[in-house]
Amino acid sequence: MVEITDVVCSLCGCVCDDITVEVEDNKVTKVKRGACSVGKSKLMGHNRIKSPAIRVNGELKDCSYDEAIKKAAEILAASRRPLLYGWSSTVCEADKVGVELSEELGAVIDNTASVCHGPSVLAIQDVGLPSCTLGEVKNRADVIIYWGANPAEAHANHMKRYSYVSKGFWTEEGKKAKKLVVVDVRATKTSKMADVFLQLEQGKDYLVFSALRAILYGHEEVVPDEVGGVSKKDLLETAEMMKGAKFGATFFGMGVTHTGARQNNIVNAIQMTRAAHTHTKFTITPMRGHYNVAGINQVCTWETGFPFAVDLSRGYAWYNPGELSATDLLIRQECDAALIIASDPGAHFPGESIKHLAKIPVIQIDPFPNPTTEFADVVFPAAVSGVEAAGNVYRMDNIPIRLRKLIDSEYPEDEAILKRILDEVRAIKEKEDK
Amino acid sequence: MGTKVNLISGRTTVQGRNLDSKMSEEYFEEVARCDLNKADMEKLGVAADESVKVRTSYGEVVVKAKEVAGTPEGLVFIPMGPWANALVSGDTHGAGMPSYKGIDAEIEKTGDKVLHVKELMQTYM
Numbered sequence: 384m385v386e387i388t389d390v391v392c393s394l395c396g397c398v399c400d401d402i403t404v405e406v407e408d409n410k411v412t413k414v415k416r417g418a419c420s421v422g423k424s425k426l427m428g429h430n431r432i433k434s435p436a437i438r439v440n441g442e443l444k445d446c447s448y449d450e451a452i453k454k455a456a457e458i459l460a461a462s463r464r465p466l467l468y469g470w471s472s473t474v475c476e477a478d479k480v481g482v483e484l485s486e487e488l489g490a491v492i493d494n495t496a497s498v499c500h501g502p503s504v505l506a507i508q509d510v511g512l513p514s515c516t517l518g519e520v521k522n523r524a525d526v527i528i529y530w531g532a533n534p535a536e537a538h539a540n541h542m543k544r545y546s547y548v549s550k551g552f553w554t555e556e557g558k559k560a561k562k563l564v565v566v567d568v569r570a571t572k573t574s575k576m577a578d579v580f581l582q583l584e585q586g587k588d589y590l591v592f593s594a595l596r597a598i599l600y601g602h603e604e605v606v607p608d609e610v611g612g613v614s615k616k617d618l619l620e621t622a623e624m625m626k627g628a629k630f631g632a633t634f635f636g637m638g639v640t641h642t643g644a645r646q647n648n649i650v651n652a653i654q655m656t657r658a659a660h661t662h663t664k665f666t667i668t669p670m671r672g673h674y675n676v677a678g679i680n681q682v683c684t685w686e687t688g689f690p691f692a693v694d695l696s697r698g699y700a701w702y703n704p705g706e707l708s709a710t711d712l713l714i715r716q717e718c719d720a721a722l723i724i725a726s727d728p729g730a731h732f733p734g735e736s737i738k739h740l741a742k743i744p745v746i747q748i749d750p751f752p753n754p755t756t757e758f759a760d761v762v763f764p765a766a767v768s769g770v771e772a773a774g775n776v777y778r779m780d781n782i783p784i785r786l787r788k789l790i791d792s793e794y795p796e797d798e799a800i801l802k803r804i805l806d807e808v809r810a811i812k813e814k815e816d817k
Numbered sequence: 818m819g820t821k822v823n824l825i826s827g828r829t830t831v832q833g834r835n836l837d838s839k840m841s842e843e844y845f846e847e848v849a850r851c852d853l854n855k856a857d858m859e860k861l862g863v864a865a866d867e868s869v870k871v872r873t874s875y876g877e878v879v880v881k882a883k884e885v886a887g888t889p890e891g892l893v894f895i896p897m898g899p900w901a902n903a904l905v906s907g908d909t910h911g912a913g914m915p916s917y918k919g920i921d922a923e924i925e926k927t928g929d930k931v932l933h934v935k936e937l938m939q940t941y942m
Contacts, residue, residue: 394836421833429838497913505912537828568825569852569894570887585823585892586919637827641917645910672828692913708913729938730839730899733915734876735907741941751837754899757938 393769396671396779419539432764456807462720469726471673474774477797497708506649522551526628531638535572587611592651599658671779678777729754766792819925826901848898852885
Protein backbone atom coordinates (compact mmCIF):
# COMPACT_ATOMS: atom_id res chain seq x y z
CA MET A 384 0.00 0.00 0.00
CA VAL A 385 1.27 3.46 -0.87
CA GLU A 386 -0.01 6.69 0.63
CA ILE A 387 -0.10 9.62 -1.79
CA THR A 388 -0.43 13.13 -0.38
CA ASP A 389 -1.23 16.45 -2.07
CA VAL A 390 -3.57 14.73 -4.48
CA VAL A 391 -5.56 17.17 -6.62
CA CYS A 392 -9.29 16.58 -7.11
CA SER A 393 -10.64 16.56 -10.66
CA LEU A 394 -14.32 17.09 -9.98
CA CYS A 395 -15.49 20.64 -9.36
CA GLY A 396 -14.05 24.12 -9.79
CA CYS A 397 -12.63 24.09 -6.23
CA VAL A 398 -9.77 21.81 -7.43
CA CYS A 399 -8.86 20.88 -3.82
CA ASP A 400 -5.15 20.03 -3.72
CA ASP A 401 -4.66 18.72 -0.19
CA ILE A 402 -6.11 15.23 -0.49
CA THR A 403 -4.49 12.06 0.82
CA VAL A 404 -5.30 8.68 -0.74
CA GLU A 405 -4.13 5.11 -0.39
CA VAL A 406 -3.23 3.13 -3.48
CA GLU A 407 -2.88 -0.66 -3.57
CA ASP A 408 -2.52 -2.96 -6.60
CA ASN A 409 -2.92 -0.01 -8.97
CA LYS A 410 -6.27 0.96 -7.37
CA VAL A 411 -7.28 3.90 -5.21
CA THR A 412 -8.50 1.96 -2.17
CA LYS A 413 -9.14 4.78 0.28
CA VAL A 414 -9.54 8.53 0.34
CA LYS A 415 -8.14 9.37 3.76
CA ARG A 416 -8.63 13.12 4.00
CA GLY A 417 -9.23 16.30 2.11
CA ALA A 418 -11.94 15.35 -0.35
CA CYS A 419 -15.67 16.03 -0.02
CA SER A 420 -18.10 13.18 -0.70
CA VAL A 421 -18.38 14.16 -4.37
CA GLY A 422 -14.60 14.32 -4.86
CA LYS A 423 -14.17 11.07 -2.95
CA SER A 424 -16.62 9.37 -5.27
CA LYS A 425 -14.61 10.61 -8.26
CA LEU A 426 -11.29 9.39 -6.85
CA MET A 427 -12.67 5.97 -5.93
CA GLY A 428 -13.96 5.43 -9.46
CA HIS A 429 -17.07 4.19 -11.25
CA ASN A 430 -18.12 1.77 -13.97
CA ARG A 431 -16.14 2.39 -17.13
CA ILE A 432 -16.64 2.26 -20.85
CA LYS A 433 -14.73 -0.96 -21.44
CA SER A 434 -13.79 -0.77 -25.10
CA PRO A 435 -13.85 1.54 -28.10
CA ALA A 436 -17.02 0.90 -30.06
CA ILE A 437 -18.80 1.80 -33.29
CA ARG A 438 -22.59 1.79 -33.67
CA VAL A 439 -23.76 -0.76 -36.24
CA ASN A 440 -27.50 -1.22 -36.89
CA GLY A 441 -28.35 0.67 -33.73
CA GLU A 442 -26.02 -1.30 -31.44
CA LEU A 443 -22.58 -0.32 -30.18
CA LYS A 444 -20.11 -3.00 -31.27
CA ASP A 445 -16.69 -3.22 -29.63
CA CYS A 446 -13.77 -2.48 -31.93
CA SER A 447 -10.09 -1.54 -31.75
CA TYR A 448 -8.83 1.99 -31.14
CA ASP A 449 -7.44 1.95 -34.70
CA GLU A 450 -10.88 1.23 -36.17
CA ALA A 451 -12.56 3.84 -33.98
CA ILE A 452 -9.92 6.48 -34.87
CA LYS A 453 -10.45 5.76 -38.57
CA LYS A 454 -14.23 5.98 -38.28
CA ALA A 455 -14.15 9.17 -36.17
CA ALA A 456 -11.75 10.87 -38.60
CA GLU A 457 -13.93 9.86 -41.58
CA ILE A 458 -17.04 11.34 -39.91
CA LEU A 459 -15.28 14.60 -39.05
CA ALA A 460 -13.49 15.00 -42.40
CA ALA A 461 -16.77 14.43 -44.28
CA SER A 462 -18.72 16.86 -42.11
CA ARG A 463 -19.57 20.29 -43.52
CA ARG A 464 -20.42 21.84 -40.13
CA PRO A 465 -18.82 19.88 -37.27
CA LEU A 466 -19.31 20.87 -33.62
CA LEU A 467 -16.57 19.99 -31.13
CA TYR A 468 -18.04 20.36 -27.68
CA GLY A 469 -17.17 19.75 -24.03
CA TRP A 470 -13.54 20.13 -22.88
CA SER A 471 -14.23 21.00 -19.23
CA SER A 472 -13.52 17.68 -17.51
CA THR A 473 -10.16 17.17 -19.11
CA VAL A 474 -6.78 18.88 -18.96
CA CYS A 475 -5.51 21.91 -20.88
CA GLU A 476 -3.08 19.77 -22.88
CA ALA A 477 -6.05 17.92 -24.42
CA ASP A 478 -7.96 21.17 -24.92
CA LYS A 479 -5.04 22.57 -26.91
CA VAL A 480 -5.19 19.63 -29.33
CA GLY A 481 -8.97 20.14 -29.48
CA VAL A 482 -8.53 23.68 -30.75
CA GLU A 483 -5.97 22.46 -33.30
CA LEU A 484 -8.41 19.79 -34.50
CA SER A 485 -11.20 22.39 -34.73
CA GLU A 486 -8.95 24.63 -36.81
CA GLU A 487 -8.02 21.74 -39.12
CA LEU A 488 -11.70 20.91 -39.62
CA GLY A 489 -13.01 24.47 -39.77
CA ALA A 490 -15.30 23.46 -36.93
CA VAL A 491 -17.24 25.29 -34.25
CA ILE A 492 -15.62 24.70 -30.87
CA ASP A 493 -17.72 25.30 -27.77
CA ASN A 494 -17.40 24.27 -24.15
CA THR A 495 -19.66 23.71 -21.17
CA ALA A 496 -19.37 27.36 -20.14
CA SER A 497 -22.08 28.03 -22.71
CA VAL A 498 -24.63 26.23 -20.47
CA CYS A 499 -22.98 27.27 -17.20
CA HIS A 500 -21.12 30.56 -16.74
CA GLY A 501 -21.28 31.67 -20.39
CA PRO A 502 -23.39 34.67 -19.33
CA SER A 503 -20.74 35.48 -16.70
CA VAL A 504 -18.07 35.49 -19.42
CA LEU A 505 -20.22 37.87 -21.49
CA ALA A 506 -20.72 40.14 -18.48
CA ILE A 507 -17.01 40.12 -17.66
CA GLN A 508 -16.19 41.06 -21.26
CA ASP A 509 -18.69 43.88 -20.89
CA VAL A 510 -17.69 45.42 -17.56
CA GLY A 511 -14.65 43.56 -16.20
CA LEU A 512 -14.46 41.61 -12.95
CA PRO A 513 -13.12 42.97 -9.66
CA SER A 514 -12.00 39.57 -8.42
CA CYS A 515 -9.21 37.91 -6.48
CA THR A 516 -7.81 34.47 -5.79
CA LEU A 517 -9.48 32.09 -3.37
CA GLY A 518 -6.32 32.46 -1.25
CA GLU A 519 -7.10 36.16 -0.82
CA VAL A 520 -10.66 35.28 0.23
CA LYS A 521 -9.38 32.76 2.75
CA ASN A 522 -6.86 35.14 4.30
CA ARG A 523 -8.83 38.39 4.17
CA ALA A 524 -12.59 38.08 3.69
CA ASP A 525 -14.88 38.64 6.68
CA VAL A 526 -18.16 39.05 4.77
CA ILE A 527 -19.08 36.30 2.32
CA ILE A 528 -22.08 36.39 0.01
CA TYR A 529 -23.30 33.34 -1.93
CA TRP A 530 -25.84 34.46 -4.50
CA GLY A 531 -27.79 31.84 -6.48
CA ALA A 532 -25.25 29.26 -5.37
CA ASN A 533 -25.50 26.29 -3.02
CA PRO A 534 -21.90 25.33 -2.24
CA ALA A 535 -22.96 23.03 0.62
CA GLU A 536 -24.20 20.69 -2.13
CA ALA A 537 -22.38 21.71 -5.32
CA HIS A 538 -18.91 22.80 -4.09
CA ALA A 539 -18.83 21.08 -0.72
CA ASN A 540 -15.29 22.13 0.31
CA HIS A 541 -15.59 25.73 -0.85
CA MET A 542 -16.63 27.19 2.51
CA LYS A 543 -14.19 25.05 4.47
CA ARG A 544 -11.12 25.67 2.32
CA TYR A 545 -11.63 29.18 1.04
CA SER A 546 -14.45 31.19 2.52
CA TYR A 547 -16.86 31.23 5.46
CA VAL A 548 -15.49 28.36 7.54
CA SER A 549 -11.80 28.65 6.62
CA LYS A 550 -9.17 30.21 8.86
CA GLY A 551 -6.49 32.37 7.26
CA PHE A 552 -3.80 34.93 8.08
CA TRP A 553 -6.17 37.77 8.98
CA THR A 554 -9.16 35.51 9.57
CA GLU A 555 -7.69 33.23 12.22
CA GLU A 556 -10.94 33.04 14.18
CA GLY A 557 -12.73 31.48 11.22
CA LYS A 558 -16.49 31.79 10.96
CA LYS A 559 -16.85 33.31 14.44
CA ALA A 560 -15.50 36.56 13.06
CA LYS A 561 -17.23 36.36 9.67
CA LYS A 562 -20.69 37.04 8.31
CA LEU A 563 -22.43 34.86 5.72
CA VAL A 564 -25.16 36.20 3.47
CA VAL A 565 -27.03 33.76 1.23
CA VAL A 566 -29.39 34.87 -1.52
CA ASP A 567 -31.55 32.16 -3.06
CA VAL A 568 -35.11 31.41 -4.13
CA ARG A 569 -35.44 28.45 -1.77
CA ALA A 570 -33.98 27.33 1.53
CA THR A 571 -30.87 25.20 0.99
CA LYS A 572 -28.18 23.55 3.10
CA THR A 573 -26.12 26.70 2.50
CA SER A 574 -28.89 29.12 3.47
CA LYS A 575 -29.31 27.26 6.76
CA MET A 576 -25.79 28.36 7.74
CA ALA A 577 -26.36 32.02 6.86
CA ASP A 578 -26.42 35.02 9.20
CA VAL A 579 -28.73 36.66 6.70
CA PHE A 580 -30.82 34.69 4.20
CA LEU A 581 -32.48 36.78 1.53
CA GLN A 582 -35.13 34.59 -0.04
CA LEU A 583 -36.07 36.32 -3.24
CA GLU A 584 -38.75 35.58 -5.77
CA GLN A 585 -37.42 33.43 -8.61
CA GLY A 586 -36.08 35.55 -11.47
CA LYS A 587 -35.94 38.81 -9.46
CA ASP A 588 -32.16 38.84 -8.93
CA TYR A 589 -31.65 41.86 -11.19
CA LEU A 590 -34.00 43.98 -9.10
CA VAL A 591 -32.36 43.00 -5.84
CA PHE A 592 -28.85 43.76 -7.18
CA SER A 593 -30.17 47.16 -8.28
CA ALA A 594 -31.69 47.85 -4.86
CA LEU A 595 -28.43 47.02 -3.08
CA ARG A 596 -26.51 49.18 -5.58
CA ALA A 597 -28.80 52.10 -4.84
CA ILE A 598 -28.40 51.71 -1.07
CA LEU A 599 -24.61 51.32 -1.33
CA TYR A 600 -24.46 54.54 -3.39
CA GLY A 601 -26.45 56.33 -0.67
CA HIS A 602 -29.85 56.41 -2.38
CA GLU A 603 -31.92 54.22 -0.09
CA GLU A 604 -34.84 56.65 -0.46
CA VAL A 605 -35.50 55.31 -3.99
CA VAL A 606 -35.83 51.72 -2.74
CA PRO A 607 -39.43 50.61 -2.12
CA ASP A 608 -40.50 48.65 0.97
CA GLU A 609 -40.07 45.37 -0.82
CA VAL A 610 -37.95 44.37 -3.83
CA GLY A 611 -38.26 40.99 -5.50
CA GLY A 612 -39.74 39.44 -2.36
CA VAL A 613 -37.02 40.90 -0.08
CA SER A 614 -37.94 43.52 2.52
CA LYS A 615 -36.20 46.90 2.52
CA LYS A 616 -35.21 46.24 6.14
CA ASP A 617 -33.28 43.10 5.11
CA LEU A 618 -31.70 44.94 2.18
CA LEU A 619 -30.55 47.76 4.47
CA GLU A 620 -29.13 45.23 6.93
CA THR A 621 -27.26 43.44 4.15
CA ALA A 622 -25.89 46.70 2.77
CA GLU A 623 -24.70 47.70 6.26
CA MET A 624 -22.97 44.33 6.57
CA MET A 625 -21.29 44.88 3.21
CA LYS A 626 -20.20 48.40 4.14
CA GLY A 627 -18.79 47.19 7.45
CA ALA A 628 -16.69 44.46 5.85
CA LYS A 629 -12.92 44.71 6.01
CA PHE A 630 -12.92 42.62 2.86
CA GLY A 631 -16.05 41.25 1.22
CA ALA A 632 -16.36 38.44 -1.32
CA THR A 633 -19.41 37.59 -3.41
CA PHE A 634 -19.67 34.22 -5.13
CA PHE A 635 -22.46 33.60 -7.60
CA GLY A 636 -23.79 30.49 -9.30
CA MET A 637 -26.32 29.16 -11.76
CA GLY A 638 -29.17 30.78 -9.86
CA VAL A 639 -28.09 33.99 -11.56
CA THR A 640 -26.76 32.79 -14.94
CA HIS A 641 -29.63 30.42 -15.77
CA THR A 642 -32.39 32.84 -15.24
CA GLY A 643 -34.17 35.86 -16.72
CA ALA A 644 -31.74 38.54 -17.69
CA ARG A 645 -28.75 36.16 -17.83
CA GLN A 646 -25.56 38.18 -18.50
CA ASN A 647 -27.34 41.37 -17.46
CA ASN A 648 -27.83 39.84 -14.00
CA ILE A 649 -24.07 39.36 -13.77
CA VAL A 650 -23.32 42.88 -15.04
CA ASN A 651 -25.56 44.15 -12.25
CA ALA A 652 -23.86 41.86 -9.69
CA ILE A 653 -20.47 43.25 -10.74
CA GLN A 654 -21.80 46.82 -10.55
CA MET A 655 -23.13 46.09 -7.05
CA THR A 656 -19.58 45.04 -6.14
CA ARG A 657 -18.29 48.34 -7.59
CA ALA A 658 -20.86 50.20 -5.49
CA ALA A 659 -19.46 48.45 -2.41
CA HIS A 660 -16.02 49.81 -3.39
CA THR A 661 -17.19 53.27 -2.34
CA HIS A 662 -17.03 51.89 1.22
CA THR A 663 -14.56 49.00 1.41
CA LYS A 664 -12.76 46.23 -0.46
CA PHE A 665 -15.17 43.86 -2.22
CA THR A 666 -14.65 41.15 -4.83
CA ILE A 667 -16.85 38.90 -6.94
CA THR A 668 -16.15 35.47 -8.39
CA PRO A 669 -18.21 32.97 -10.42
CA MET A 670 -18.57 29.50 -8.87
CA ARG A 671 -17.24 27.54 -11.85
CA GLY A 672 -18.65 24.00 -12.06
CA HIS A 673 -16.31 21.56 -13.85
CA TYR A 674 -12.74 21.38 -12.57
CA ASN A 675 -11.31 22.74 -15.81
CA VAL A 676 -14.07 24.80 -17.38
CA ALA A 677 -11.97 27.85 -16.49
CA GLY A 678 -9.06 26.09 -18.23
CA ILE A 679 -10.79 25.52 -21.55
CA ASN A 680 -11.82 29.18 -21.48
CA GLN A 681 -8.12 30.04 -21.00
CA VAL A 682 -6.89 27.68 -23.70
CA CYS A 683 -9.58 28.67 -26.19
CA THR A 684 -8.80 32.36 -25.55
CA TRP A 685 -5.05 32.08 -25.96
CA GLU A 686 -5.43 29.93 -29.08
CA THR A 687 -8.34 31.71 -30.83
CA GLY A 688 -8.82 34.98 -28.96
CA PHE A 689 -12.21 33.92 -27.56
CA PRO A 690 -13.29 31.77 -24.59
CA PHE A 691 -16.20 29.74 -26.05
CA ALA A 692 -18.61 29.50 -29.02
CA VAL A 693 -15.86 29.99 -31.63
CA ASP A 694 -16.42 29.30 -35.34
CA LEU A 695 -13.22 28.42 -37.23
CA SER A 696 -14.90 27.71 -40.58
CA ARG A 697 -13.96 31.10 -42.05
CA GLY A 698 -10.23 30.54 -41.74
CA TYR A 699 -10.13 32.94 -38.81
CA ALA A 700 -11.83 32.84 -35.43
CA TRP A 701 -15.38 34.19 -35.25
CA TYR A 702 -17.07 34.57 -31.89
CA ASN A 703 -20.79 34.92 -31.40
CA PRO A 704 -22.46 33.24 -28.43
CA GLY A 705 -26.18 32.91 -29.07
CA GLU A 706 -25.43 31.94 -32.66
CA LEU A 707 -22.46 29.61 -32.27
CA SER A 708 -23.11 28.14 -28.81
CA ALA A 709 -23.78 24.41 -28.98
CA THR A 710 -27.45 24.70 -28.00
CA ASP A 711 -28.14 27.27 -30.71
CA LEU A 712 -26.35 25.27 -33.41
CA LEU A 713 -28.33 22.18 -32.45
CA ILE A 714 -31.69 23.93 -32.29
CA ARG A 715 -31.10 25.29 -35.79
CA GLN A 716 -30.10 21.77 -36.83
CA GLU A 717 -27.03 23.35 -38.35
CA CYS A 718 -24.24 20.96 -37.36
CA ASP A 719 -24.03 17.64 -39.20
CA ALA A 720 -21.55 15.86 -36.89
CA ALA A 721 -20.29 16.34 -33.35
CA LEU A 722 -17.36 15.32 -31.22
CA ILE A 723 -18.26 15.32 -27.54
CA ILE A 724 -15.45 15.10 -25.03
CA ALA A 725 -15.32 15.39 -21.23
CA SER A 726 -18.95 16.47 -20.94
CA ASP A 727 -22.42 15.02 -21.23
CA PRO A 728 -24.88 17.01 -23.35
CA GLY A 729 -27.20 13.97 -23.33
CA ALA A 730 -27.83 14.71 -19.65
CA HIS A 731 -27.29 18.45 -19.53
CA PHE A 732 -28.66 19.96 -22.75
CA PRO A 733 -32.30 20.90 -23.27
CA GLY A 734 -34.31 18.03 -24.72
CA GLU A 735 -35.04 20.15 -27.77
CA SER A 736 -31.35 20.26 -28.74
CA ILE A 737 -30.64 16.62 -27.85
CA LYS A 738 -33.14 15.64 -30.56
CA HIS A 739 -30.78 16.91 -33.27
CA LEU A 740 -27.67 15.56 -31.57
CA ALA A 741 -29.27 12.11 -31.50
CA LYS A 742 -29.82 12.30 -35.27
CA ILE A 743 -26.31 13.25 -36.42
CA PRO A 744 -23.10 11.18 -36.15
CA VAL A 745 -21.63 11.70 -32.66
CA ILE A 746 -18.14 10.79 -31.50
CA GLN A 747 -17.73 10.51 -27.75
CA ILE A 748 -14.51 10.51 -25.73
CA ASP A 749 -15.13 9.81 -22.04
CA PRO A 750 -14.04 7.41 -19.31
CA PHE A 751 -17.63 6.75 -18.23
CA PRO A 752 -20.86 5.66 -19.94
CA ASN A 753 -23.53 8.35 -19.69
CA PRO A 754 -26.72 9.44 -21.50
CA THR A 755 -24.62 10.77 -24.42
CA THR A 756 -23.29 7.23 -24.95
CA GLU A 757 -26.88 6.14 -25.67
CA PHE A 758 -26.80 7.86 -29.06
CA ALA A 759 -23.04 8.13 -29.71
CA ASP A 760 -21.88 6.43 -32.92
CA VAL A 761 -18.19 6.14 -32.10
CA VAL A 762 -17.12 5.78 -28.47
CA PHE A 763 -13.61 6.08 -27.05
CA PRO A 764 -12.90 5.13 -23.43
CA ALA A 765 -10.23 7.42 -21.99
CA ALA A 766 -8.05 7.58 -18.90
CA VAL A 767 -9.47 9.57 -15.97
CA SER A 768 -7.59 12.85 -15.68
CA GLY A 769 -6.42 13.46 -12.13
CA VAL A 770 -6.48 9.74 -11.31
CA GLU A 771 -4.87 7.99 -14.27
CA ALA A 772 -3.44 10.98 -16.12
CA ALA A 773 -1.63 14.17 -15.15
CA GLY A 774 -2.09 17.59 -16.69
CA ASN A 775 -2.83 21.25 -16.03
CA VAL A 776 -6.18 22.67 -15.03
CA TYR A 777 -7.44 26.08 -13.92
CA ARG A 778 -9.29 26.46 -10.64
CA MET A 779 -12.42 28.67 -10.55
CA ASP A 780 -10.25 31.70 -9.72
CA ASN A 781 -8.06 30.97 -12.76
CA ILE A 782 -5.13 29.63 -10.76
CA PRO A 783 -3.38 26.85 -12.73
CA ILE A 784 -2.85 23.64 -10.79
CA ARG A 785 -1.31 20.41 -12.06
CA LEU A 786 -3.36 17.24 -11.64
CA ARG A 787 -1.37 14.23 -10.50
CA LYS A 788 -1.38 10.75 -11.89
CA LEU A 789 -2.11 8.24 -9.10
CA ILE A 790 -2.39 4.92 -10.93
CA ASP A 791 -1.71 3.49 -14.38
CA SER A 792 -4.54 3.20 -16.88
CA GLU A 793 -5.33 0.64 -19.52
CA TYR A 794 -6.93 3.48 -21.50
CA PRO A 795 -5.18 6.26 -23.44
CA GLU A 796 -5.33 9.88 -22.34
CA ASP A 797 -7.72 12.33 -24.02
CA GLU A 798 -4.77 14.18 -25.55
CA ALA A 799 -3.42 11.01 -27.18
CA ILE A 800 -6.83 10.07 -28.65
CA LEU A 801 -7.33 13.57 -30.05
CA LYS A 802 -3.82 13.64 -31.57
CA ARG A 803 -4.51 10.37 -33.36
CA ILE A 804 -7.84 11.66 -34.71
CA LEU A 805 -6.09 14.85 -35.84
CA ASP A 806 -3.34 12.87 -37.62
CA GLU A 807 -5.95 10.70 -39.33
CA VAL A 808 -8.02 13.72 -40.42
CA ARG A 809 -4.88 15.30 -41.88
CA ALA A 810 -4.07 12.07 -43.72
CA ILE A 811 -7.58 11.94 -45.23
CA LYS A 812 -7.35 15.57 -46.31
CA GLU A 813 -3.91 15.06 -47.85
CA LYS A 814 -5.26 12.14 -49.83
CA GLU A 815 -8.25 14.20 -51.02
CA ASP A 816 -5.96 17.05 -52.08
CA LYS A 817 -3.88 14.78 -54.31
CA MET B 818 -55.04 20.51 -16.88
CA GLY B 819 -52.43 20.49 -14.15
CA THR B 820 -51.51 23.03 -11.49
CA LYS B 821 -49.37 25.89 -12.76
CA VAL B 822 -45.89 26.06 -11.21
CA ASN B 823 -42.51 27.69 -11.74
CA LEU B 824 -39.82 25.11 -12.53
CA ILE B 825 -36.14 25.39 -11.61
CA SER B 826 -33.30 22.87 -11.80
CA GLY B 827 -29.94 22.66 -10.04
CA ARG B 828 -27.22 20.59 -8.47
CA THR B 829 -27.42 18.32 -5.44
CA THR B 830 -24.71 16.41 -3.58
CA VAL B 831 -25.97 12.98 -4.66
CA GLN B 832 -26.33 14.17 -8.27
CA GLY B 833 -22.72 15.38 -8.10
CA ARG B 834 -21.52 12.12 -6.58
CA ASN B 835 -23.01 10.33 -9.59
CA LEU B 836 -21.81 12.72 -12.30
CA ASP B 837 -19.61 9.92 -13.62
CA SER B 838 -22.18 7.28 -12.78
CA LYS B 839 -25.35 8.52 -14.44
CA MET B 840 -26.51 5.07 -15.45
CA SER B 841 -26.68 4.04 -11.76
CA GLU B 842 -29.77 3.44 -9.66
CA GLU B 843 -28.61 6.05 -7.14
CA TYR B 844 -28.54 8.74 -9.87
CA PHE B 845 -31.99 7.70 -11.07
CA GLU B 846 -33.43 7.85 -7.55
CA GLU B 847 -31.91 11.28 -6.95
CA VAL B 848 -32.46 13.01 -10.25
CA ALA B 849 -35.81 11.66 -11.51
CA ARG B 850 -37.67 13.49 -8.77
CA CYS B 851 -39.08 16.89 -7.96
CA ASP B 852 -39.13 18.87 -4.75
CA LEU B 853 -42.41 20.48 -3.76
CA ASN B 854 -43.57 22.15 -0.61
CA LYS B 855 -46.20 20.61 1.65
CA ALA B 856 -49.10 22.76 0.47
CA ASP B 857 -48.42 21.92 -3.18
CA MET B 858 -48.16 18.20 -2.38
CA GLU B 859 -51.55 18.38 -0.67
CA LYS B 860 -53.07 20.39 -3.50
CA LEU B 861 -51.93 17.75 -5.99
CA GLY B 862 -53.02 14.94 -3.68
CA VAL B 863 -49.66 13.18 -3.88
CA ALA B 864 -47.69 11.49 -1.15
CA ALA B 865 -43.91 11.14 -1.07
CA ASP B 866 -42.53 8.98 -3.90
CA GLU B 867 -45.78 9.04 -5.85
CA SER B 868 -45.45 10.00 -9.49
CA VAL B 869 -46.24 13.39 -10.94
CA LYS B 870 -46.27 14.49 -14.55
CA VAL B 871 -44.55 17.80 -15.24
CA ARG B 872 -45.35 19.47 -18.55
CA THR B 873 -43.96 22.53 -20.31
CA SER B 874 -44.35 23.83 -23.87
CA TYR B 875 -41.23 21.82 -24.77
CA GLY B 876 -41.91 18.42 -23.28
CA GLU B 877 -43.29 16.36 -20.44
CA VAL B 878 -41.74 13.98 -17.99
CA VAL B 879 -42.81 11.79 -15.09
CA VAL B 880 -40.85 12.07 -11.83
CA LYS B 881 -41.32 11.14 -8.18
CA ALA B 882 -42.59 13.82 -5.82
CA LYS B 883 -40.70 14.74 -2.68
CA GLU B 884 -41.79 17.14 0.03
CA VAL B 885 -39.03 19.59 0.88
CA ALA B 886 -39.49 22.29 3.50
CA GLY B 887 -38.10 25.63 2.40
CA THR B 888 -39.32 25.25 -1.17
CA PRO B 889 -41.71 28.16 -1.74
CA GLU B 890 -45.28 27.45 -2.79
CA GLY B 891 -45.63 27.28 -6.55
CA LEU B 892 -41.95 26.46 -7.10
CA VAL B 893 -40.79 23.04 -8.28
CA PHE B 894 -37.14 21.96 -8.16
CA ILE B 895 -35.88 19.04 -10.27
CA PRO B 896 -32.17 18.16 -9.89
CA MET B 897 -30.23 18.88 -13.09
CA GLY B 898 -30.18 15.90 -15.42
CA PRO B 899 -32.10 14.29 -18.27
CA TRP B 900 -35.51 14.49 -16.55
CA ALA B 901 -35.32 18.22 -15.81
CA ASN B 902 -33.87 18.95 -19.22
CA ALA B 903 -36.64 17.15 -21.08
CA LEU B 904 -38.71 20.19 -20.03
CA VAL B 905 -36.25 22.92 -21.05
CA SER B 906 -36.49 25.03 -24.19
CA GLY B 907 -33.46 25.31 -26.45
CA ASP B 908 -34.11 29.00 -26.99
CA THR B 909 -31.14 30.90 -25.58
CA HIS B 910 -32.47 34.41 -26.28
CA GLY B 911 -29.27 35.19 -28.14
CA ALA B 912 -27.08 34.47 -25.11
CA GLY B 913 -26.13 30.83 -25.73
CA MET B 914 -27.73 29.92 -22.41
CA PRO B 915 -31.03 28.02 -22.28
CA SER B 916 -33.54 28.88 -19.54
CA TYR B 917 -32.85 26.13 -17.01
CA LYS B 918 -34.70 28.06 -14.33
CA GLY B 919 -37.94 30.00 -14.25
CA ILE B 920 -39.87 27.78 -16.67
CA ASP B 921 -43.67 27.91 -16.77
CA ALA B 922 -44.84 24.36 -16.11
CA GLU B 923 -47.91 22.37 -15.17
CA ILE B 924 -47.88 19.51 -12.74
CA GLU B 925 -50.40 16.79 -11.95
CA LYS B 926 -50.62 13.42 -10.23
CA THR B 927 -50.17 10.49 -12.57
CA GLY B 928 -50.17 6.72 -12.58
CA ASP B 929 -47.58 6.70 -15.38
CA LYS B 930 -44.22 5.22 -14.65
CA VAL B 931 -40.97 7.14 -14.39
CA LEU B 932 -38.79 6.36 -17.39
CA HIS B 933 -35.29 5.05 -16.69
CA VAL B 934 -32.43 6.96 -18.25
CA LYS B 935 -32.08 4.58 -21.20
CA GLU B 936 -35.82 4.72 -21.89
CA LEU B 937 -35.81 8.50 -21.62
CA MET B 938 -32.92 8.84 -24.08
CA GLN B 939 -34.79 6.52 -26.48
CA THR B 940 -37.50 9.17 -26.77
CA TYR B 941 -34.97 11.37 -28.61
CA MET B 942 -34.09 8.76 -31.22
